[in-house]
Structure formats: C-alpha cells, structure tokens
Amino acid sequence: MRYSGLRLLTQAFAGNTGWKPAWRDTAPKSSYDVVIVGGGGHGLATAYYLAREHGITNVAVLERGRIGLGNTGRNTTIIRSNYLLPENHNFYEWSLKLWEGLEQDLNYNAMVSQRGVLNLFHSDAARHAAARRGNAMRLDGIDAELLDRAQVAEFCPLIDLDNARFPVMGGLLQRRGGTARHDAVAWGFARAADRRGVDIIQECEVQGIETEGGRVTALRTSRGRIRAGRVGLAVAGSTSLLAGMAGFEVPIESHVLQAFVSEAVKPLVHAVITFGAGHFYISQSDKGGLVFGGGLDGWNSYAQRGNLPAVEHVFAAGVAMMPALSRLRALRSWGGMMDMTPDGSPIIGLTPIQGLTMTGGWCYGGFKATPGSGWCHAWTIAKGEPHPLNAAFTLDRFRQGRLLDERGAGPFAWAQ
Amino acid sequence: MSATEPHPWLAGALVPGRFGAAAGEPVRLGTRACELVQVLARRDGDAALQAAIRAAGGPDLPPPGHAAQGERMAALWTQPRGWLIQAGPDAGLARRLADACGPAAAVVEQTHGRCVFTLEGAHARAVLARLCRVDLHPRAFGPGRVAVTPLSEIAAVIHQTGAAPGFDIIVASSYARAVAGMLAAAAAPIGYQVGGDQMGGDQMGGDQMGGDRVD
Amino acid sequence: MIQIACPYCGPRDEAEFAYRGDATVHRPAEEAGFHDYVYARANPRGWHLEWWHHTGGCRAVLKVLRHTATHEVRAVGLPADRPEPPSA
Ligand SMILES: Cc1cc2nc3c(=O)[nH]c(=O)nc-3n(C[C@H](O)[C@H](O)[C@H](O)COP(=O)(O)OP(=O)(O)OC[C@H]3O[C@@H](n4cnc5c(N)ncnc54)[C@H](O)[C@@H]3O)c2cc1C
Ligand SMILES: [Zn+2]
Numbered sequence: 001m002r003y004s005g006l007r008l009l010t011q012a013f014a015g016n017t018g019w020k021p022a023w024r025d026t027a028p029k030s031s032y033d034v035v036i037v038g039g040g041g042h043g044l045a046t047a048y049y050l051a052r053e054h055g056i057t058n059v060a061v062l063e064r065g066r067i068g069l070g071n072t073g074r075n076t077t078i079i080r081s082n083y084l085l086p087e088n089h090n091f092y093e094w095s096l097k098l099w100e101g102l103e104q105d106l107n108y109n110a111m112v113s114q115r116g117v118l119n120l121f122h123s124d125a126a127r128h129a130a131a132r133r134g135n136a137m138r139l140d141g142i143d144a145e146l147l148d149r150a151q152v153a154e155f156c157p158l159i160d161l162d163n164a165r166f167p168v169m170g171g172l173l174q175r176r177g178g179t180a181r182h183d184a185v186a187w188g189f190a191r192a193a194d195r196r197g198v199d200i201i202q203e204c205e206v207q208g209i210e211t212e213g214g215r216v217t218a219l220r221t222s223r224g225r226i227r228a229g230r231v232g233l234a235v236a237g238s239t240s241l242l243a244g245m246a247g248f249e250v251p252i253e254s255h256v257l258q259a260f261v262s263e264a265v266k267p268l269v270h271a272v273i274t275f276g277a278g279h280f281y282i283s284q285s286d287k288g289g290l291v292f293g294g295g296l297d298g299w300n301s302y303a304q305r306g307n308l309p310a311v312e313h314v315f316a317a318g319v320a321m322m323p324a325l326s327r328l329r330a331l332r333s334w335g336g337m338m339d340m341t342p343d344g345s346p347i348i349g350l351t352p353i354q355g356l357t358m359t360g361g362w363c364y365g366g367f368k369a370t371p372g373s374g375w376c377h378a379w380t381i382a383k384g385e386p387h388p389l390n391a392a393f394t395l396d397r398f399r400q401g402r403l404l405d406e407r408g409a410g411p412f413a414w415a416q
Numbered sequence: 417m418s419a420t421e422p423h424p425w426l427a428g429a430l431v432p433g434r435f436g437a438a439a440g441e442p443v444r445l446g447t448r449a450c451e452l453v454q455v456l457a458r459r460d461g462d463a464a465l466q467a468a469i470r471a472a473g474g475p476d477l478p479p480p481g482h483a484a485q486g487e488r489m490a491a492l493w494t495q496p497r498g499w500l501i502q503a504g505p506d507a508g509l510a511r512r513l514a515d516a517c518g519p520a521a522a523v524v525e526q527t528h529g530r531c532v533f534t535l536e537g538a539h540a541r542a543v544l545a546r547l548c549r550v551d552l553h554p555r556a557f558g559p560g561r562v563a564v565t566p567l568s569e570i571a572a573v574i575h576q577t578g579a580a581p582g583f584d585i586i587v588a589s590s591y592a593r594a595v596a597g598m599l600a601a602a603a604a605p606i607g608y609q610v611g612g613d614q615m616g617g618d619q620m621g622g623d624q625m626g627g628d629r630v631d
Numbered sequence: 632m633i634q635i636a637c638p639y640c641g642p643r644d645e646a647e648f649a650y651r652g653d654a655t656v657h658r659p660a661e662e663a664g665f666h667d668y669v670y671a672r673a674n675p676r677g678w679h680l681e682w683w684h685h686t687g688g689c690r691a692v693l694k695v696l697r698h699t700a701t702h703e704v705r706a707v708g709l710p711a712d713r714p715e716p717p718s719a
Binding site: 238240241249251252253254298299300301302303307308309312342398399411412415 | 632633644645646650652653666669670671672674675676679681697699700701702
C-alpha cells in the first residue's frame with residue numbers, strides 16, 4: 001500500500017479501516033541467502049539496501065525483541081556530518097545525503113528536519129579546532145559556517161553567552177544537520193524492506209553462530225536453526241557477545257548512555273545546540289518536549305539504564321548553557337547500550353569469519369549513520385569487500401595503527 | 417603568613433550576624449585558625465613517621481576514618497598511610513616534622529593551602545547532609561571520626577569534633593569562598609550564626625584546639 | 632546508584648570514583664602483546680573485574696567485581712586481591 005495525501009483523505013472518510021500492517025510479521029524459513037542479526041535501524045537499512053541496490057531479496061532480519069526498541073528507539077535523533085577526518089565526514093555526508101532523499105525513497109514520513117546543528121565553543125583553542133573542522137568539511141563540499149558571538153545570540157537567544165566559567169565565543173553551524181523521527185526510521189526501513197520481500201522476524205534471538213572451516217554456515221536461534229552463507233551483524237551494544245559466538249574478539253566496550261525529555265512547551269529551541277564545555281546537547285521535538293543528553297555514565301553496562309550522577313551532570317551542564325531550562329520539569333529519562341570503540345569511530349566491514357560481516361562500534365553517534373551504515377554494509381555483503389566509503393572502518397585498523405581518532409586524544413579518549 | 421591571620425580568600429565572605437531562617441536554633445558557622453601539615457609515609461617509612469609525630473607531641477596515628485588527639489596536635493587520617501596534622505598556631509611545625517622524618521615521609525605545609533570551616537549546633541548534620549553523601553547518623557559517624565568526601569563537587573575532609581555535633585570541614589583554600597557560600601546556602605533554611613556571642617570559629621582556634629572537642 | 636564499599640572509607644557512592652575499566656589487562660613483556668594491552672578489553676555481559684579509583688575519597692585504586700547487567704557489586708578489594716566471580 002502506497003502512502004499519500006490522497007490515501008490519508010480517503011482513509012479519513014472510510015473511518016481509517018483500510019490500513020494494512022506496515023510489514024508482515026513472519027516466521028523464519030530454514031534457510032536464507034543473507035541473514036541480518038539485529039532489527040534496529042542499521043540492520044533494517046542493511047536489508048533494505050541489499051534488496052534495492054543489489055537485488056538480493058532472500059533475506060531475513062532477526063530481532064531478539066521487537067524492531068526499533070534498541071538504540072534506534074532510544075537515541076536523541078541528531079543527524080549531521082560535521083566531522084574532521086575525511087574518512088568520517090565523507091561517510092557521514094553520504095549518510096546525510098541519503099537522509100535528504102529518504103522519505104521519498106521509503107515512501108514514509110521519517111520527519112527528517114534539517115534545522116541546523118550548532119556546536120558552541122568557549123575558548124580560542126576550541127575556536128581554532130572548530131574552524132579547522134569547518135574548513136576540512138568545506139574542502140570536501142560539506143556545509144559549515146563559523147558563527148561569532150553576536151550570530152550565536154541571534155541564532156538562539158536562550159544561550160547564556162556570558163557564563164562566568166564558559167563564556168560563549170561562537171559556534172560551528174551545519175545548517176543541513178538536524179533531527180529525524182527515530183521510530184519512523186525503523187518502521188520506514190522495515191516497511192520498505194518488507195515490500196521488497198525481506199522477512200522481518202521478531203522475537204527471534206540469535207544464540208549461536210555456526211562456522212565450518214572459517215566460514216559462517218548457520219545461526220542457532222530461539223526459533224530454530226537458520227542456514228545462511230552470509231550473515232551481517234548489526235546489534236549495537238551486543239556486538240562483543242555476537243562476535244564471541246563466532247569466535248573472534250572486537251575492541252569494544254558496552255556502556256550506558258542516558259537521554260531525557262522535558263514537558264512539552266512552545267517552540268523554544270529551534271535547532272540542535274551542543275555545549276562545548278561540558279557534556280550537553282539539546283533539541284526540541286515536534287511535540288514540544290526538549291530532548292537532551294550528555295555523556296556516558298562511564299562504566300561497562302548491558303543494562304539500558306543509568307544512574308543519578310550522570311543525570312546531575314547533564315542537568316548542571318544544561319542549566320549552565322541555557323539557564324532558562326531550570327524552570328522546566330523533566331518528564332522521562334532512559335538509557336541505551338553503546339558499543340564504544342577505542343578511537344570512537346565505527347567498524348563496518350569484514351570479520352575474520354568468511355561470510356560474516358558487521359556494522360557496529362557506533363559509540364554514541366550511530367543514528368545519523370543509519371542509512372549510510374546500511375548502504376555500506378549491504379555493499380560489503382553483496383560484493384564481499386567494503387565500498388571505498390567504509391574501507392577505512394576496518395576491524396583490524398587498531399592492529400595496523402590506522403586509527404580514526406577524531407579528537408586526536410588516543411585510545412579510549414571517551415573514558416578519560 | 418601565620419595561622420592566626422584571617423584567610424584572605426574569605427575576606428567579606430562570612431560576616432558576623434544571624435542569617436537565614438529566623439526561628440529555632442541556628443547552626444554556628446565559622447573558621448578555625450590552625451596549622452595544617454600533610455604527612456605521607458614513604459615506603460618503609462611508617463615507623464619513623466610515627467616516631468617523629470610522637471616526639472613532636474602528636475598522637476598515635478589513627479586508623480582509616482578516624483582522628484586522634486595528642487598533647488600538642490591532632491592527626492586526621494586522610495588516605496592510606498597519609499594524615500593531616502592539625503595544631504594550634506605553631507609556626508615551623510612543618511619544618512620540624514620534615515627534619516624529624518627525613519626520607520621516611522613526605523611532609524607538606526598546608527596551613528595556607530587549606531581552610532578549616534567549623535559548623536556546630538543541633539542541626540549541623542542536616543546542613544552537611546545537603547552537601548555530602550556520607551552517612552553522618554550517630555550510628556555510623558561520631559566524634560573523632562573523619563570522612564574524606566566531596567562536598568557538593570569540592571574535595572573535603574569532614575571531621576566530627578564534638579557530640580553537639582560539631583564538625584571541622586577542611587577544603588583547599590582556593591575553594592574556600594565557594595564553600596563558604598555553599599555552607600551558607602545549605603544552612604539558610606535552618607538559620608545560621610556567624611561570630612557574635614555564639615562564636616564558632618577563629619576565636620576558638622589556637623590554644624583551645626587541644627581541648628575536649630577533639631577525641 | 633552504584634555503591635562501592637571502599638576498604639578504607641566504607642560504602643561510598645559511584646560519584647566519588649573514577650572508573651578505570653578492565654582490571655585483567657597486564658602490561659606485556661613482549662612487543663607482540665601490546666595490541667591487546669592497549670585495545671583489547673574484556674566486555675562480558677556478567678561479572679566484570681574492574682578498576683575504580685576513589686578520587687573523591689582516599690585516592691586508593693580498588694579492584695571491584697561488578698555485574699554488568701544488574702550492576703551488583705560483589706567484591707571490593709585492593710590491587711593485589713583476586714576476587715573470584717560467583718560460580719552460580
Ligand atoms: C541515549 C542515546 C542517545 C543517542 N543520540 C544519538 C544522536 O543524537 N545521534 C546519533 O547519531 N546517534 C545517537 N545515538 C546512537 C544511536 O542510537 C546508535 O548508534 C544507533 O541507533 C545504533 O543503531 P543499531 O541499529 O545498530 O542499534 P539498535 O537499534 O540497538 O539495534 C540493535 C538490535 O539488535 C538486537 N539484538 C541484539 N542482540 C541480538 C541477538 N542476539 N539476536 C537478535 N537480535 C539481537 C537488539 O535487540 C536491537 O534491537 C544515541 C544513543 C543513545 C542510547
Ligand atoms: Zn576510599
């Protein structure tokens with residue numbers, strides 16, 4: 001069923017009785033050409049692009065729970081491509097371009113909103129770093145603007161420019177950055193993949209990975225054994241566990257990251273604003289809630305829930321950046337499981353097991369990567385080798401000393 | 417600077433008078449003038465450090481979480497094999513301890529490096545509980561006990577000096593102004609007194625240090 | 632809130648500590664082991680032996696056995712201690 005304005009209208013008059021489920025809830029077959037593990041945005045996008053770009057449709061996505069309830073449904077929905085390193089910004093820019101055409105492509109309203117992402121800075125050193133990053137982006141054709149104090153004040157009047165400890169000196173703005181509706185991204189990819197023949201299998205936990213002579217052959221799941229010569233992992237914070245099932249190690253730690261939403265208010269923050277002096281970023285959802293978050297709780301966790309010290313830190317940083325926030329009530333808080341890599345960049349590509357590929361190590365920033373990750377992962381599965389866009393995101397780059405260390409801060413910089 | 421001079425960082429931060437809630441018994445907020453020396457035993461230096469402290473009129477060095485009062489000075493445990501020595505005005509204490517310890521211990525003068533606040537009165541516990549995370553209930557804490565713990569975000573040593581209860585709160589001098597403000601804000605809903613009849617701080621420092629307020 | 636019973640200070644909130652990760656990593660004698668030393672970290676869903684530095688208290692570095700799904704702290708010791716995960 002195609003979605004359109006006309007369909008909405010006719011359904012309105014038909015009492016909305018004619019809508020069909022957006023995707024089939026199927027039982028697993030005993031064998032597929034490709035099985036994707038993980039029904040988050042990355043897994044669903046991988047399946048979709050396998051079908052659309054490479055004509056591979058005998059594909060199943062196995063999800064342990066219900067699709068989109070992992071990090072895809074828990075993140076703060078920021079999309080952007082304002083990275084320093086060419087490997088990073090070119091990949092994320094491709095992803096951003098896919099976002100720009102996504103809704104037409106999927107025939108699904110993912111509420112992609114290019115409202116701008118502004119990174120504030122508070123010192124000369126940080127200004128230089130922002131200018132350097134912006135220039136690196138522009139050299140590769142990506143939009144970036146350096147705002148001074150007055151322009152920041154005009155762009156977002158709520159920001160306290162004169163905080164005693166962290167006066168704002170300006171900001172790096174990417175106008176094409178913004179937000180998208182997280183659930184809709186999972187549902188949109190699921191529906192579009194389903195329409196091309198992909199089986200989406202929920203409540204199906206992968207419990208073992210079978211290999212023969214270094215090749216993947218089958219998966220043992222809570223719904224039986226499923227044979228597949230090609231398997232793609234897209235399991236976010238569970239990457240270490242799935243790699244362990246296949247007998248290899250990944251340089252990943254699973255950590256908890258929290259996010260928050262306030263009561264709904266009138267339009268207040270019209271872009272995504274990030275604080276440069278502490279862990280804090282904020283945007284406003286279309287419902288009116290302010291959506292915000294900060295840094296990791298800081299210790300290994302598979303629990304999808306965090307603790308109060310991180311909450312206190314986030315709120316303190318938020319009030320330092322926008323004092324007016326102190327008048328708001330927080331409505332909800334939640335946590336997700338981040339797969340943190342030593343250099344903070346992802347891993348998309350081949351693994352030591354033949355036929356087994358992965359997209360993971362997304363740290364706290366993989367939502368924006370969803371279409372790009374799925375696109376590159378699908379390419380890697382179809383061709384048996386990475387696309388140039390994900391060629392640098394290898395698993396063995398740590399052994400080779402080819403780190404993608406955005407901040408130049410050394411291994412596990414996020415843990416310092 | 418000697419211990420009896422006021423802390424320059426606090427100039428104007430704590431002025432005498434009664435503030436905050438007007439009803440009920442206020443807590444008393446002040447500062448204490450004293451000498452402070454940090455001592456850390458080096459490898460195999462424990463015995464020599466203990467001997468030097470005792471020779472200077474100090475107590476047996478107390479175990480974790482405790483303070484001990486000697487004839488001329490008190491010792492507050494602050495970390496494994498590390499103590500803060502607190503004495504009445506006694507210029508040159510750090511030098512004498514360093515000479516006596518030799519290589520057995522690192523001895524660092526802290527008299528101007530730290531600032532000692534005093535907080536006393538029936539509601540002192542309630543004020544501190546607003547700022548720190550340790551359990552100060554008499555079942556868990558009491559006179560002669562020491563806790564090294566952040567006060568809000570600021571590193572502090574909390575020493576219960578009396579059963580009233582009374583506390584010494586020792587922080588880095590560079591944070592003294594901020595801590596004065598924090599203590600005042602935390603005490604305001606209860607009401608607090610600085611100086612005056614119910615003197616809490618400076619006037620009680622010095623000689624009275626060795627009294628029964630520290631056990 | 633995670634509470635860690637510091638052997639010196641008694642039970643304290645996680646906010647007083649700095650987490651220092653996997654406590655099973657050892658500096659290798661040979662250059663060959665350095666990749667694992669720098670990058671490989673245990674990441675179990677279950678009992679995890681980890682370093683917590685009591686930065687806000689006594690400054691001791693503690694070895695803690697904690698469950699990464701329940702966050703339960705089972706044992707807290709000094710660096711030389713070898714707490715064993717419960718066998719159950
Ligand atoms: C609080 C928070 C805020 C964030 N904010 C942003 C942001 O603003 N911008 C941004 O770009 N990124 C953000 N991120 C990161 C982003 O959410 C993730 O990187 C991204 O969503 C990962 O997508 P995914 O599809 O790989 O993971 P998920 O959506 O977590 O999908 C993985 C799926 O795998 C399933 N699975 C796991 N194990 C198995 C198994 N054994 N068998 C079957 N299925 C299994 C899980 O159930 C899950 O559904 C944030 C994350 C969090 C938690
Ligand atoms: Zn301790």
